[in-house]
Amino acid sequence: MNKKIVIANWKLNGDQTFVKDFIKKINSTQKKIFENIQIILSPPIIYINYMFKKINNKKIFFASQNVDYHDKGAFTGEISPYMINEIGAKYVILGHSERRKNHFENNTLIAKKFFSIKKNNLIPILCIGETKKEKEKGLTKEVLINQINQIFLTCGNDAFNKTFIAYEPIWAIGTGKNESPNNINKIMKFIKNYIMQKSLNKNIKFKLQYGGSVSDNNVHKIIEEKYIDGVLVGSASLNYKIFLKILKKISFREKK
Numbered sequence: 001m002n003k004k005i006v007i008a009n010w011k012l013n014g015d016q017t018f019v020k021d022f023i024k025k026i027n028s029t030q031k032k033i034f035e036n037i038q039i040i041l042s043p044p045i046i047y048i049n050y051m052f053k054k055i056n057n058k059k060i061f062f063a064s065q066n067v068d069y070h071d072k073g074a075f076t077g078e079i080s081p082y083m084i085n086e087i088g089a090k091y092v093i094l095g096h097s098e099r100r101k102n103h104f105e106n107n108t109l110i111a112k113k114f115f116s117i118k119k120n121n122l123i124p125i126l127c128i129g130e131t132k133k134e135k136e137k138g139l140t141k142e143v144l145i146n147q148i149n150q151i152f153l154t155c156g157n158d159a160f161n162k163t164f165i166a167y168e169p170i171w172a173i174g175t176g177k178n179e180s181p182n183n184i185n186k187i188m189k190f191i192k193n194y195i196m197q198k199s200l201n202k203n204i205k206f207k208l209q210y211g212g213s214v215s216d217n218n219v220h221k222i223i224e225e226k227y228i229d230g231v232l233v234g235s236a237s238l239n240y241k242i243f244l245k246i247l248k249k250i251s252f253r254e255k256k
């Protein structure tokens with residue numbers, strides 16, 4: 001059985017006290033809980049190196065929430081993939097709807113970042129998803145295809161090998177509303193088939209995550225679906241008690 005993956009996206013939350021407390025709690029959590037799950041933590045980048053050093057379980061990985069596509073140069077305020085690698089992160093979240101909206105990131109820029117992430121041996125976690133309006137108009141698949149196609153155009157036919165795709169319907173983020181597990185599964189199946197059909201190498205491997213109001217109340221149903229490899233958790237990852245409940249529900253679920 002493949003390990004299910006839990007990615008914790010803290011967004012712009014946490015401070016040094018919070019980070020220290022989180023580390024203390026994760027270090028004193030029963031090891032057994034982590035055996036059946038792959039955990040990827042994505043705190044604000046400034047805390048990654050400290051957490052990387054202080055968390056005892058070296059099978060817990062880290063993701064940056066953003067990256068610049070340049071390797072170096074006069075790009076004030078930016079961070080390169082090389083730097084992310086150097087501080088202990090192996091993954092980069094990109095294309096998140098909050099960055100698309102608040103920082104005007106479009107598919108072209110996101111594809112450049114995707115290319116640069118892969119070139120630097122990091123693993124992209126590409127977020128895609130539709131707005132409420134687009135869903136209501138029946139445009140979900142079209143929106144997802146547009147977001148995916150730009151990656152193929154910029155990065156080639158086997159771009160998605162060894163990557164993560166996170167389907168995050170925008171209307172489900174931070175709202176307490178979810179797509180039903182069955183519908184998520186259908187969309188995941190569509191994403192998988194679409195990518196496989198466009199890829200030249202039919203042996204490529206990539207993971208499909210679901211994000212959007214994942215909580216300790218709904219994770220067990222989501223995770224059972226065939227095409228869902230894991231979840232991308234926002235606010236529920238900020239409360240360790242709830243986060244732990246999510247981990248337990250995944251780790252100790254009945255195996256089919």
Ligand code: 13P
Pocket residue numbers: 009096168172173174175176211212213214232233234235236
């Ligand atoms: P919430 O879990 O808070 O809805 O956030 C989801 C998300 O945006 C993860 O990237």
